Amino acid sequence: MKFDLHTHHERCGHAIGTIRDYVEAGIRHGLSVIGISDHSPYFASDVEQEQPGIAMAKSEFARYVEEVLKLKQEYNGKIDVLLGVESDFFPEHADLYSSMYEKYPFDYIIGSVHLSGGVSIFNKKRFHGLSEKEKIVHKEQYYDLIGQSARSGMFQILGHIDAMRAYYSPFTDIPTDAVDRTLQIIGEQDIAIEINTSGKTKDCGGWYPADAILERALHYGVKVTFGSDAHKPERVGDDWELVAKRLKEIGFKEWVYFKQKQRQSVAL
Template sequence: MKFDLHTHHDRCGHAQDKIRDYIEAAIKGGLSVIGISDHSPYFGSPLEHAQPQIAMAKSEFPRYVEEVLALKQEYAGKIDVLLGVESDFFPEHIEIYKQEYAKYPFDYIIGSVHLSGGVSIFNRNRWKGLSNPEKVVHKEEYYRLIQESARTGLFQILGHIDAMKGFYPAFSDIPTPKVDETLQVISDCGVAIEINTSGKTKDVGGWYPSDEILERALHYGVEVTFGSDSHVPSRVGDEWDQVRARLKEIGFTHWVYYKEKKKQSVQL
């Protein structure tokens, strides 16, 4: 049974095409489940539409939910359409986000750290001129935020947990025990991590997280799910079969998705 829980569309300002196009691509690709999970508005900002090239406007959010729910009904019997959202994690605004999400019947919420130390994790310039000890500090702050996001109880899934390597592949080689510590926290909190195949669109290539982290995740009993993080319909379900095969090689026996925030286990 094929599923993909991480897809975007044109509302966020940096993805192409409509939600329907992603659903149709999923059906064409043989998926049984497609999750729609566009970027949440910046609820902590006083602006109606902060960062218009990154996330949707606040006023678009109820329309987004309404559209997904309508498509869920329309496609019933053809494919299971799930209502999700990819949520930025801002510790100082977590209560606002909880209040907003409580208004809607989400199947799942992906929590993703996109900013660390006030700088985008994808900003390659953040690494320029740093000493090795300073690089460790940056990496550990990123994983501290991921730990904190796991502990909120708001998220069923944590997104791309080593995406900081996207435009700085050497990130993976920065030594710190914080990664193992973070995996233990994630396991303790019962949150899943996604294998996100969008790393292939960045300098690093490949997937998030690395095989090494996936091996450690298995050791700590962390459950995994799949997300293409597609911003174009053609990437829906991208490399699903390869990810499934690799997980089996690592030693995983199943992966999960969420419906009505309840874990659904799928054998590999």
């Protein structure tokens, strides 16, 4: 069975299409399960919509949930529509975010680090002019946040865990054991990481995470899931078959999705 747990829509301000468009795309692409997981609002902000081109307004959050739940009922028997959210992780605001999510019947929550050291992980200039030692510091800060997110208890899935390489491919080769330390934590916390195929749309030109990280993830017993991170409907399920093939080559026997926060295993 095919599934895709990471999709966005127009509310976040940088995706196109309605939630229904993504559900319909899932049906066209032969999915049995589609998860809707748009970007969480900036709940800790004093303004209604912090950075409108990045995340939905706070007042839209309840409407977002309501719309997904209606579509879940409408498409019952055609495709299983799951209620998810891609949540930013800010350690200082973790309790606030948790309290917001507890109000709603999420099937799963993806925890993604988008800001590290106060700078976007997608900032194309963040590594310009840095010494090798400074690059190591940036990488270790990033993975420290991912490790904290794994231990927070907030998430079933961690999103794009090496996306800092999106516009800086040498990121992968910055020498540190932070990746192994973080994968060990993720394995111990028994949560999943996604294979996110949106990396192919960035300068790095490949999925997140890189194969070497997936090999280490298998070593640490980390579960894996699939997310296209589609920001337009035609990318729903993108490269699903290729990812399945690669995971089998690496040695994975199954991957997972989540329903009512309970892990469901699917043989590869």
